[in-house]
Amino acid sequence: MALLRIISFCTSLLLLSICASAQDGQGLVSCLQQKGITNLTTSTSSSAYDSLLRFSLQNLRFTEPGVRKPYVLILPYKREQVVESVRCCIKHGWQIVVRSGGHSYEGLSSTSDAPNFAIIDLINLDRVTVDIKSTTAWAEAGATVGQLYSAIAGVTTDYGFPAGVCPTMGTGGHFSGGGLSLLSRKYGLAADNIIDALLVDANGNLLDRKKMGEDLFWAIRGGGGGSWGVVIAWKVRLVRVPRKVTVFNVHRTGRNQVTDLVHRWQSIAPNFVQDLFIRAVISGTQLQSGQKDIKLTFNGMYLGPLDQLLKLAKKSFPEMGIVAGDCEETSWIGSISYTAFTTTSQLDNRNNSNKSYFKAKSDFVTSPISPSGLEGAWKFLEEEINSYIIFTPLGGRMYEIASWESPFPHRKGYLYNIQYQVTWSDSSKASGFIDWIRRFYTYMTPHVSKNPRGAYVNYLDLDLGTAANGTASVAEARAWCDQYFRGNFERLVKVKTKFDPNNVFRNSQSIPVDKSDISLALLSIPVDKSDISVVLL
Numbered sequence: 027m028a029l030l031r032i033i034s035f036c037t038s039l040l041l042l043s044i045c046a047s048a049q050d051g052q053g054l055v056s057c058l059q060q061k062g063i064t065n066l067t068t069s070t071s072s073s074a075y076d077s078l079l080r081f082s083l084q085n086l087r088f089t090e091p092g093v094r095k096p097y098v099l100i101l102p103y104k105r106e107q108v109v110e111s112v113r114c115c116i117k118h119g120w121q122i123v124v125r126s127g128g129h130s131y132e133g134l135s136s137t138s139d140a141p142n143f144a145i146i147d148l149i150n151l152d153r154v155t156v157d158i159k160s161t162t163a164w165a166e167a168g169a170t171v172g173q174l175y176s177a178i179a180g181v182t183t184d185y186g187f188p189a190g191v192c193p194t195m196g197t198g199g200h201f202s203g204g205g206l207s208l209l210s211r212k213y214g215l216a217a218d219n220i221i222d223a224l225l226v227d228a229n230g231n232l233l234d235r236k237k238m239g240e241d242l243f244w245a246i247r248g249g250g251g252g253s254w255g256v257v258i259a260w261k262v263r264l265v266r267v268p269r270k271v272t273v274f275n276v277h278r279t280g281r282n283q284v285t286d287l288v289h290r291w292q293s294i295a296p297n298f299v300q301d302l303f304i305r306a307v308i309s310g311t312q313l314q315s316g317q318k319d320i321k322l323t324f325n326g327m328y329l330g331p332l333d334q335l336l337k338l339a340k341k342s343f344p345e346m347g348i349v350a351g352d353c354e355e356t357s358w359i360g361s362i363s364y365t366a367f368t369t370t371s372q373l374d375n376r377n378n379s380n381k382s383y384f385k386a387k388s389d390f391v392t393s394p395i396s397p398s399g400l401e402g403a404w405k406f407l408e409e410e411i412n413s414y415i416i417f418t419p420l421g422g423r424m425y426e427i428a429s430w431e432s433p434f435p436h437r438k439g440y441l442y443n444i445q446y447q448v449t450w451s452d453s454s455k456a457s458g459f460i461d462w463i464r465r466f467y468t469y470m471t472p473h474v475s476k477n478p479r480g481a482y483v484n485y486l487d488l489d490l491g492t493a494a495n496g497t498a499s500v501a502e503a504r505a506w507c508d509q510y511f512r513g514n515f516e517r518l519v520k521v522k523t524k525f526d527p528n529n530v531f532r533n534s535q536s537i538p539v540d541k542s543d544i545s546l547a548l549l550s551i552p553v554d555k556s557d558i559s560v561v562l563l
Contacts (some may be wrong), residue, residue, distance in 0.1 A: 109230060291417070389480060
């Protein structure tokens with residue numbers, strides 16, 4: 027199990043940093059102790075504190091000196107401890123930061139600009155229970171997608187789940203933002219396949235779907251993490267997968283060839299049969315001669331055997347030139363480990379050894395980018411070979427789900443998503459890499475979606491706009507929310523205003539409260555203490 031299991035609270039359930047004085051946090055600490063959270067350590071120099079804080083923090087940018095650390099790191103192992111932790115934080119005025127896998131691209135699950143904040147880290151709430159009879163599973167929000175995949179594969183070879191490639195992502199955050207995957211063209215987003223949830227709301231109540239109502243249940247499935255409460259568990263609908271699937275990597279180099287292939291791919295990838303997913307990963311590379319060039323990898327999966335894939339690819343995309351040697355016929359769980367460059371036995375290991383400093387951005391594309399536009403993009407990739415872009419196709423089931431059925435709006439009419447990412451190892455050079463990706467993003471402006479320009483909330487980007495301590499007005503929040511949520515923004519604001527009028531759950535890009543509509547909010551919901559014992563797993 028994870029490092030936290032090994033430590034297993036042998037020294038602490040709750041650890042304190044030096045970000046605030048003991049006097050400032052004493053009320054919070056006392057409250058937690060009184061509620062039965064008694065295994066705690068207070069320290070000004072605890073090495074355990076630093077290791078636990080950093081363990082689930084994936085972007086090393088947020089380990090640097092000067093980055094705010096939580097006064098309190100809470101690591102509950104029972105649901106009622108989450109409930110009581112939320113209530114204590116609310117009572118004593120401490121901002122709550124929630125973390126499940128620590129994959130927030132801008133560190134919003136590990137730090138805050140609030141003067142006093144506490145992290146509720148769900149790493150020990152990682153149980154997954156699969157009910158193959160109903161083809162559903164309950165996954166606690168601290169479980170990684172790798173743990174979910176492993177649990178499913180341990181019960182059945184006929185079902186899987188459509189979530190992301192990286193196995194160390196926490197389901198809590200990944201599902202909250204939507205969850206694109208290799209199965210999205212067949213089954214939609216992870217969020218499209220959630221059928222129930224357990225949430226601790228802004229009044230400290232534990233709610234399932236029936237108790238929270240359809241508006242809040244709608245908002246938590248794609249409306250981004252950090253705005254709605256603490257999701258403790260998700261109930262997901264499993265999806266049918268064949269016993270044999272085929273995964274592949276097709277590598278090509280050369281600017282002209284890459285341009286021709288990607289230009290062709292743009293128009294046809296969203297229209298392939300739903301069983302076929304092909305994404306394009308493009309980066310700069312340096313040849314042995316010292317010259318720079320462009321490298322393309324078509325990476326994907328076909329829900330069927332190898333011979334069928336080769337026939338289909340020859341008919342639908344002969345230019346790709348795929349051959350049997352590019353492919354591997356495997357099981358669905360084998361396809362996950364293949365794409366994640368790991369082994370099946372390691373999928374539930376949440377210890378990520380490949381952490382780096384990075385900055386990412388995103389776009390959505392509605393019209394194919396011209397060859398000259400692509401060639402301009404390649405120049406940026408040649409300039410910085412520690413970078414890459416991923417073109418993820420939409421279409422299929424993504425086009426069948428209306429843009430308003432979940433907060434994720436990028437459905438019919440969108441060809442593909444772009445993720446831009448640059449990584450580095452020397453923290454002193456961060457400004458140069460960040461400047462590079464911002465210039466690249468500016469260059470891409472005329473080539474991507476417009477009015478508004480699209481962005482994916484799971485690829486969080488604070489360059490789109492922020493508000494200190496989550497205090498944005500509705501007008502200010504449009505700067506980023508329209509890009510993430512388009513026409514769904516207004517409904518998200520109404521849900522936020524109704525269920526969290528006091529803005530308990532907030533961050534630099536959270537959904538704002540509409541103060542002009544505050545009279546319609548549910549200003550107080552009586553606490554039903556019996557709720558905290560609800561167990562649906």
